[in-house]
Amino acid sequence: MSENQITENEMLKKLNMLLEKQTIIEQETSELRVEIENIKQLVSIPVKELTQVYEAVTVEKAEPLVEESLPVTPKMHQVNTPDNKSIKPDPAYLSFSEKQQAYYAALNKEKAHRSSEIEKFIGENLINKIGILITIIGVAIGAKYAIDHQLISPLTRILLSYLVGFVLLGFAIRLTKEYQNFSAVLMSGAMAIFYFITYAAYSFYALMPQYVAFTLMVLITVFTVYAAIKYDRQVIAHIGMVGAYGVPFLLSDGSGRIVILFSYMSIINLGIMVLAFKKYWKPIYYFSFVLSWIIYLAWYATSYKDLDHFYQAFLFLTVFYLIFYVTYLSYNLIRKEKFILWDILLIMANSFMFYGIGYALLNQHPQGEQYLGLFTVVTALIHTLVCGLIYKMKLAEWHLFYFISALAVTFFTIAVPVQLSGSWITLLWVGEAGILFWIGQIKQISIYEQLSLGLMVLAMFSILGVWDKGYSDIHILKMHLYITPIANIYFITSLLFVMVFAFINLVNRKAGCPSTIKTKGLLYKTLQLLIPGFLLIVLYFMFWFEIKAYCNQLIAEIGGVYRGTVENELNLKHYLDLTQFKIVWLINYSLFFFVVLSMVNIKFLKNRLLGYVNLEANLIVLVLFLTQGLFSLSELRDSFLNQLATDIYHPGAFNFNFRYVSYLFVLPMLIFSHQYVRQDFIDIKLDKAYSLIMHTVALWILSSELITWIDFAKGDQSYKLGLSLLWGGYALMLIILGIWKKQQQLRIGAIILFSATLLKLFFYDLRDMGTIARTIVFVTLGILLLVISFLYNKYKQVIWDDANE
Numbered sequence: 001m002s003e004n005q006i007t008e009n010e011m012l013k014k015l016n017m018l019l020e021k022q023t024i025i026e027q028e029t030s031e032l033r034v035e036i037e038n039i040k041q042l043v044s045i046p047v048k049e050l051t052q053v054y055e056a057v058t059v060e061k062a063e064p065l066v067e068e069s070l071p072v073t074p075k076m077h078q079v080n081t082p083d084n085k086s087i088k089p090d091p092a093y094l095s096f097s098e099k100q101q102a103y104y105a106a107l108n109k110e111k112a113h114r115s116s117e118i119e120k121f122i123g124e125n126l127i128n129k130i131g132i133l134i135t136i137i138g139v140a141i142g143a144k145y146a147i148d149h150q151l152i153s154p155l156t157r158i159l160l161s162y163l164v165g166f167v168l169l170g171f172a173i174r175l176t177k178e179y180q181n182f183s184a185v186l187m188s189g190a191m192a193i194f195y196f197i198t199y200a201a202y203s204f205y206a207l208m209p210q211y212v213a214f215t216l217m218v219l220i221t222v223f224t225v226y227a228a229i230k231y232d233r234q235v236i237a238h239i240g241m242v243g244a245y246g247v248p249f250l251l252s253d254g255s256g257r258i259v260i261l262f263s264y265m266s267i268i269n270l271g272i273m274v275l276a277f278k279k280y281w282k283p284i285y286y287f288s289f290v291l292s293w294i295i296y297l298a299w300y301a302t303s304y305k306d307l308d309h310f311y312q313a314f315l316f317l318t319v320f321y322l323i324f325y326v327t328y329l330s331y332n333l334i335r336k337e338k339f340i341l342w343d344i345l346l347i348m349a350n351s352f353m354f355y356g357i358g359y360a361l362l363n364q365h366p367q368g369e370q371y372l373g374l375f376t377v378v379t380a381l382i383h384t385l386v387c388g389l390i391y392k393m394k395l396a397e398w399h400l401f402y403f404i405s406a407l408a409v410t411f412f413t414i415a416v417p418v419q420l421s422g423s424w425i426t427l428l429w430v431g432e433a434g435i436l437f438w439i440g441q442i443k444q445i446s447i448y449e450q451l452s453l454g455l456m457v458l459a460m461f462s463i464l465g466v467w468d469k470g471y472s473d474i475h476i477l478k479m480h481l482y483i484t485p486i487a488n489i490y491f492i493t494s495l496l497f498v499m500v501f502a503f504i505n506l507v508n509r510k511a512g513c514p515s516t517i518k519t520k521g522l523l524y525k526t527l528q529l530l531i532p533g534f535l536l537i538v539l540y541f542m543f544w545f546e547i548k549a550y551c552n553q554l555i556a557e558i559g560g561v562y563r564g565t566v567e568n569e570l571n572l573k574h575y576l577d578l579t580q581f582k583i584v585w586l587i588n589y590s591l592f593f594f595v596v597l598s599m600v601n602i603k604f605l606k607n608r609l610l611g612y613v614n615l616e617a618n619l620i621v622l623v624l625f626l627t628q629g630l631f632s633l634s635e636l637r638d639s640f641l642n643q644l645a646t647d648i649y650h651p652g653a654f655n656f657n658f659r660y661v662s663y664l665f666v667l668p669m670l671i672f673s674h675q676y677v678r679q680d681f682i683d684i685k686l687d688k689a690y691s692l693i694m695h696t697v698a699l700w701i702l703s704s705e706l707i708t709w710i711d712f713a714k715g716d717q718s719y720k721l722g723l724s725l726l727w728g729g730y731a732l733m734l735i736i737l738g739i740w741k742k743q744q745q746l747r748i749g750a751i752i753l754f755s756a757t758l759l760k761l762f763f764y765d766l767r768d769m770g771t772i773a774r775t776i777v778f779v780t781l782g783i784l785l786l787v788i789s790f791l792y793n794k795y796k797q798v799i800w801d802d803a804n805e
Contacts, residue, residue: 373419
């Protein structure tokens, strides 16, 4: 073969190969076009999602879909191993149609699974519970019908009802192995029927004596607890517990044998606690805790008699307290549970229940009051022993240790005040709040801070009750109760309250102890307001009530004083003077308190919010002084000036001069308020408003002084003339100050004051003025107006330039 022929053959082979490759490319291009069209038609199903769904589908579902799809290259779907076992297909090599089918297969499987779950819940759980409920209702309806129509005797009714219960019990036992859930529901229904029928046999028909019914119900309870453990179902245990606690009340004969009742409850509590701990059924523990204390409180409120029940009540109070305390500790110490909010609430509720009821029992007993302090110390020792056990054996996390330590410290702290007075609950709550807040911030435990907020509110309400009890006008004026100033339990309670809140405020402001509560949340803002707010409120009123009580005791000493009445006319004037003195001294104290608060905030705290509150309080106290204060001072003045030689009670010159003592409190109030409005931390400009307030106070006091000295000089109606001249002269002074200081508000205030003076002159003064007085007033006011107009014209450039600025 020639060389040319060989070259030609090779070229033909290459051409055939290229044609074959072109055919393959065209086929693949065609397939790609088809798949692109399919993608356009299935816009709502992304390819990525189809791939992910397919990969989640089992091979058993995917392989039939592959077989039904269009023929594809076997190598893309299956690889045979030497032992002829196929390898699972790779989704990456599937075509779009195969992935689409796999997606719908997975979707249908998920729907079927959800449908089966719902069906399973309805069929296995819901239906049987509805069925047993309907069965019990049916038995009750049938029994009622038989009773109403006297179809069967009472004994037969009871026996048939027991038979229904035993039938349900038999079915429950028979179906235990194969249908445990269904069997548990039947068991619950049977126990409920047994409880009800036993009660009906005893209470409605008297077919059995009390001890027989009691024994039957105890046996039913024991069997119910056994069934709950056997079935591992809390619902059965709850039925047994309700029946157990209901037995003594359902079968009570009214004998009031409290020892039997509480002994029975103690045994039930021990059994329930063991059950709850063994099966870790904490709802059983919660239910038992609440029900036991409700029963005890109900008995105490309705049937307790101090002389008959004191020792029994105290014994079982202690037993209940220790049972629940030990059970709770078992959960947290043995099972190593995490310390959460519910744990804190349960310990506090159990402790407060024990201490509160115990305190009430001792307080009502004739000799019990002297042991209140000892009882408080014993309560503290119980918590101390628990802390020592936890610390020595390292049984729990430090949150629990610190919390119980706080309880111990609190009870130790209030032991002495409790022995002296009944203000213990206030000290308990405020002490607990202080310790919890301190631990919460030092150890960064948010729950403690939140709980301390609630205790602060409780403590505040409690100290309001202490004040109402100790400083009541009825107790002092009617009952002549004597309170030693300062050295009394009510003031000491308030002082301790202030000390604790001062400590809380110090911890809260300490830079190294940031709050664990979210700084932008409502709870945090509330906490930041309540801590200083409660501190200032109690600090203010602790002295306010002392002053009021002292004045009331002076009033009570004149005899027969109650609700503004006196025994005879001789005491009336003295009573009225003492009442006015009390009012003025309380206002003077308020002026002094807020002056000191202003000074502290300006010099040291520089708190903006406190500044605004302080300024508002200053304004309120000033208004009280100008209204009620000056009125009371005028009453004292009149009492001194109008006394008769024949009176037995003769007011002294202090009635007249007392006003100048009050002015010594007003003056620093005006000075520090003036400094307040000029502070940098007061970002609202209040200097103009303050200047008007200051001149209003000054004019008001000057007017009062003018009237006082006119009355002292027996000037009769000349005060009208004097007031008009005073107001006109003061208006002129304001105009001069307004022009000099370039303060427009003073000039406007002067115009308003002059207008009021003219209105007063024309509509009030002229009726009683003589000709000479009218002449003096009109000429004087006219001259003042001319002077004011002259000043406006002379300094108009200064005035209007200032206004334009």
